[in-house]
Amino acid sequence: MSSKPDPQRMEKIVSLCKRRGFIFQSSEIYGGLNGFWDYGPLGVELKNNLKQYWWRVMVRERDDVVGLDGSILMNRAVWKASGHEDTFSDPMVDCRTCKARLRADQLIEKSGVKQCPNCGGKDLTEARAFNLMLKTFIGATEDESAVTYLRPETAQSIFVQFKNVLDTSRKKLPFGIAQIGKAFRNEINPRNFTFRSREFEQMELEYFCRAEQGLDLLAYWLKERLRFYQDIGITRQRLHVIDVLETERAFYSQGTFDIEYDFPFGRQELEGVAYRTDYDLMQHQKASGKSLEYFDEETKQKFVPHVVEPSAGVDRTVLALICEAYSEDEAPDEKGKMETRIVLRFHPRMAPIKCGIFPLLKNKEQLVAKAKEIVDLLRPQMNVFYDESGAIGRRYRRQDEAGTPFGVTVDFETLGEKDAALRDTVTLRERDSMKQERVKISELSQLLLTRVA
Numbered sequence: 001m002s003s004k005p006d007p008q009r010m011e012k013i014v015s016l017c018k019r020r021g022f023i024f025q026s027s028e029i030y031g032g033l034n035g036f037w038d039y040g041p042l043g044v045e046l047k048n049n050l051k052q053y054w055w056r057v058m059v060r061e062r063d064d065v066v067g068l069d070g071s072i073l074m075n076r077a078v079w080k081a082s083g084h085e086d087t088f089s090d091p092m093v094d095c096r097t098c099k100a101r102l103r104a105d106q107l108i109e110k111s112g113v114k115q116c117p118n119c120g121g122k123d124l125t126e127a128r129a130f131n132l133m134l135k136t137f138i139g140a141t142e143d144e145s146a147v148t149y150l151r152p153e154t155a156q157s158i159f160v161q162f163k164n165v166l167d168t169s170r171k172k173l174p175f176g177i178a179q180i181g182k183a184f185r186n187e188i189n190p191r192n193f194t195f196r197s198r199e200f201e202q203m204e205l206e207y208f209c210r211a212e213q214g215l216d217l218l219a220y221w222l223k224e225r226l227r228f229y230q231d232i233g234i235t236r237q238r239l240h241v242i243d244v245l246e247t248e249r250a251f252y253s254q255g256t257f258d259i260e261y262d263f264p265f266g267r268q269e270l271e272g273v274a275y276r277t278d279y280d281l282m283q284h285q286k287a288s289g290k291s292l293e294y295f296d297e298e299t300k301q302k303f304v305p306h307v308v309e310p311s312a313g314v315d316r317t318v319l320a321l322i323c324e325a326y327s328e329d330e331a332p333d334e335k336g337k338m339e340t341r342i343v344l345r346f347h348p349r350m351a352p353i354k355c356g357i358f359p360l361l362k363n364k365e366q367l368v369a370k371a372k373e374i375v376d377l378l379r380p381q382m383n384v385f386y387d388e389s390g391a392i393g394r395r396y397r398r399q400d401e402a403g404t405p406f407g408v409t410v411d412f413e414t415l416g417e418k419d420a421a422l423r424d425t426v427t428l429r430e431r432d433s434m435k436q437e438r439v440k441i442s443e444l445s446q447l448l449l450t451r452v453a
């Protein structure tokens with residue numbers, strides 16, 4: 001895959017996502033809802049694997065990070081203090097010709113003249129700020145006093161709960177608070193499949209530190225996050241680090257890196273890693289009147305910590321995983337004729353199904369019983385899929401398309417009919433190489449666990 005946009009490839013990916021149950025349009029039978037998506041049986045497994053791996057490396061495997069699961073709706077005062085109510089907006093432009101509402105940065109420019117990307121119209125309104133927060137009301141009255149917003153980022157509950165977490169976890173600086181959860185933005189123009197949605201999930205870490213540690217930790221977290229993407233199977237060459245210019249970063253940030261990925265629709269942001277100074281805690285301290293200071297027992301000084309924030313999108317990473325994994329190659333059909341094979345080459349640790357389990361023939365009771373025994377053996381450890389219908393080659397293809405890295409076939413040798421030495425062994429097929437090896441059922445679970453961990 002090159003970094004050049006490839007709309008045809010994207011079309012194939014979108015269609016595979018629907019056909020195989022990764023991602024569906026929300027409310028599809030009613031015509032859908034723009035910017036909202038549902039994850040099907042394979043999609044939800046993929047997404048859960050991503051979130052669990054993030055949690056594992058960012059929280060569980062570290063001594064210096066703890067977790068939080070904050071509420072989606074918060075006191076409106078939070079959004080006033082954070083600046084979201086006044087400034088969380090995108091510049092919006094209307095096309096007077098086709099009536100499209102557009103983000104000002106999505107206009108196309110020809111010979112120095114801005115045009116509508118839909119109809120080419122040049123009759124455009126002036127840009128005006130459009131607040132991206134989704135408003136709602138709490139309680140029985142729908143007046144100003146009942147207004148709040150669906151959170152546009154998960155970070156604010158971490159800042160607001162900073163003191164409670166500090167007091168209960170008794171962590172010393174530097175330490176972090178991590179959260180995975182839903183966020184909502186009333187995007188002017190949701191597009192590129194799930195890339196820009198109105199409801200999405202974030203995986204955010206707020207890593208609190210002393211002011212003098214901020215820039216070093218920014219570099220540290222950028223490195224960690226790049227390693228994370230490689231550990232889930234994203235090729236380093238398709239990741240790009242943008243050092244955001246001072247004029248383009250938030251005024252309080254002393255350094256921001258964007259991590260971008262070569263999607264088939266172009267190079268776009270996956271994650272931001274930002275050194276936000278003490279801005280967020282200071283804002284909440286001022287607005288709430290409550291101290292958000294840290295007491296340094298050695299120096300006996302009190303101060304408001306600074307923070308470095310790696311903030312990633314779950315849905316964008318899922319999309320990158322699917323785009324990265326999608327490939328077409330050639331494989332022989334039942335009659336030995338070469339045909340196109342669609343394979344999702346997920347890293348085994350991300351794959352929604354880890355192993356397909358197939359009795360060679362569905363009408364041979366002993367084969368079926370043995371295959372079901374293997375299902376019961378593996379199921380407590382990993383997500384497996386039992387399939388007895390159709391020719392074995394077809395069953396392999398179906399799992400290749402779902403991205404299943406391993407396939408186990410129970411055949412007559414498993415029953416020891418041809419060679420007693422092969423009793424209770426199965427063939428283990430690897431998705432990418434299509435190579436097969438003979439393994440003992442008793443060793444299967446350990447062998448697979450080491451490959452999918």
Ligand code: GAP
Binds near residue numbers: 152185271312
């Ligand atoms: N707390 C910082 C923050 O929210 P952001 O750059 O606005 O920063 C962080 O968002 C990440 O959340 C993005 O890099 C992206 O992965 C994801 N994200 C933001 N808006 C999104 C949208 N409309 N649809 C899907 N993901 C989105």
